[in-house]
Amino acid sequence: MGERAVLAEVADLAAVLALHAALAADPPAGVDELVPAARTVLVGFDPARTSADAVRSWIRSVAGTTPDAVAPGPLVEVPVRYDGADLDDTAALLGIPVADLVAHHAGVEWTVAFTGFAPGFAYLVSADWPFDVPRLAQPRTRVPAGAVGLAAEFSGAYPRETPGGWRLIASTDAVLFDPDAADPVLLPPRSRVRFVAQRARVAAAAPSAPGSGASGGRGTSGGGDAGDSPSPHPSPSLRPTPEADSPPVLRVLAPGGFTTVQDLGRPGLAALGVARSGAVDRAALRIANRLVGNDEGAAGLEIALGGFGARAESDTWVCVTGAFVEVRVDGRTADAYAPVLVPAGAELHIGAVRAGLRCYLAVRGGIVAPVALGSRATDVLAGLGPAPLRAGEVVRAGDPASPIPVVDAFPWSVPPTVIDVRITAGPRADWFAPSAWSTLVDAEWTVSTHSDRVGMRLDGPPLERTRHDELPSEGMRPGAIQVPPHGRPVVLLADGPVTGGYPVIAAVTDAALDALAQARPGDAVRFRRA
Missing domain, CATH: 2.40.100.10 (Cyclophilin-like)
Known part of the structure; x- marks a missing residue:
């Protein structure tokens, strides 16, 4: 399943539970995620610390000694x-x-x-x-x-x-x-x-003390056992409850096409049903943060299609990266991919994108917003994180991590309208006719208007399947190329589901995901084997 995960397939759910329990007992260094599903366990790993071959060998060795009986988990009464x-x-x-x-x-x-x-x-x-x-x-x-x-x-x-x-x-x-x-x-x-x-109707009880085994209306642990279109986003605003003293830096005048708070997301929680989320173009966010002296993972704004405007509440250093846009401070042109000082009272405007799709705005100190599961990122499918920005909202910043670097110029290029994307074979490539792979890499695919942070839908020739039975749900990753019954590929992105039932013919390489993040509706995508 791409460069950072393998899929272990077993006979049935009982075998899934047994294998997952055995793998979770003592994972080796570099293994960072285990995602059980109907007939598979997805094993995610860090290729800088281990290899796919080493992970496969570990899975086989553990599976060979997996006991038939799995220790029962805790009992929860609902x-x-x-x-x-x-x-x-x-x-x-x-x-x-x-x-x-x-x-x-x-x-x-x-x-x-x-x-x-x-x-x-x-x-x-x-x-x-x-x-x-x-x-x-x-x-x-x-x-x-x-x-x-x-x-x-x-x-x-x-x-x-x-x-x-x-x-x-x-x-x-x-x-x-x-x-x-x-x-x-x-x-x-x-x-x-x-x-x-x-x-x-059960009345919600007061929250119990930590470790008591019960939690109000959450259900109770019993018997002394040991251990498609999302609904409207529920989060109210950017008001940072635990960090209310953080200084306001920007007041939003125009929120742009679709602007959300993003950091590097919530990796490692897929077993709980939580997607990675975070910036779709991680490289662009990292660069913007570095250029204003932030940690690479600090929260910034992801602005789809541009059109963003704000007034500085205090002298504020910012940096804009990602899509090709015009940046202006009080009507004067400012550089992208460079730290820019916006004086108190001045207005910052980011124009409509001319090439690419998403631009990133980093503010010195990083954006302060409520933290959910260790991240400030907005997950539009799961409803986690702050709501998309609205006019009139105030953006607050934290403390900077380091001085602003001295940079004469930072190398960058305009996102192309034809994007070459490197891919590897997926776990269900054998569900497709031999001609399907040729079609996948030979065709020029067009990005559909029905694309978002969850997935990129592509228009082009259908990919022929040889198997048409239903695939039991299995673990998914950002970059997985699913093929629904209509035969046209869908690339899962940052907010994509963590399990899915459409066969994955291929997976986008990790580096290529950032480039794919800048593909806008109507742009062309070409797949190339890595």
Whole structure:
């Protein structure tokens, strides 16, 4: 799965749980992520510290000694009300009374096989669950937070409002995902789960003391066991609650096409359903930060399509990188890829992009915004991080890490309209006809208007598949090139889902992802084998 991950495939979910437990027991240096899924475990690694061959050898050695029995995870009891919109229809579909469906669902012990789709969304399985429940023919555009559903062999509960095609049979007040909690996910992989039927709405209890095993409406640990279009973004603003004394540096006059706070994201949390997120063009953000004396990973602004304007609340050093745009300070042209002083009261304007898609604005000291799971980045699919900027909002800055470097000129180039992208073969290349790879690398693909931070959709000739059966969900990474049934590739980007069910024919190299971040609708993309 690209240069930084391999996919270990096993026979069934039981084998996934066993392999994941064995791998998690003692990972070697350089392995930084384990993502279980329906039939696979994705193993992410740092190529500067280990190699793909070493990781493969480690997986094989561990798999050869994996015991049949896996130590059970902690038991979590989730209070539910069996009041789902599809409860009656699902029981009728299965040919049983509603009371029997409820008794089966609440009577078995479930296990979290893996998470995905959204942060904290757990795919639950049980050896004692006798039903295979078809998904809805037409998915809902809105499934409320707390809805409990069935699909195929799985049950699951929605942590937040999203679209979804599962059959809804119940609801819960348990907090399934809380980015500010010490344990943000109520139902992590390998947890055991029991649904406890409640007749009335469960009142949220006060948060318990750390380590007590219970957390208000989050469900309770029982029995003394050991251990497509997102909904509107819920975060209110950039108000930095824990760092309210940070000085204001800019007041937004025009937020531009789509402006979000981004740093280098949340790597290593995919097993909890949390995407990497962060800047799509990481190199551009790193450079902008370095040129104003920040740490490379400090938060800046990612501005899609340009059109941003702000007034300086105090003397502020800034740097603009990424897409080719005109930068002006009080009407005077300023350099991109260079530190620029914006005096107090002066206005900074970033024009419409002339080439590329995303520009990055770093301010000296780094942007201060609420931290969620160790990052200030905005994840538009998961609803993590601050909301996109609005006119009138104040941007605050922290303390600079080092002096502003003395730079006569920084080498940079205008993003091209035809982008060459290096790729490696993906784990499901054998699902496609031999001609599909030739088509992939020979065709000139056009970036669709239906592209965003989640994924880049490409228009061009269809890629022919030889297998048309459904692929069980498996781990995904930024740069994975999925091929939906229509045959045209989709490249997952920073906010893409951490698991997916479309076959991955190839993966974009890590370095090429930054270049791909500047491809705008109508630009051409050509794939080349790395």
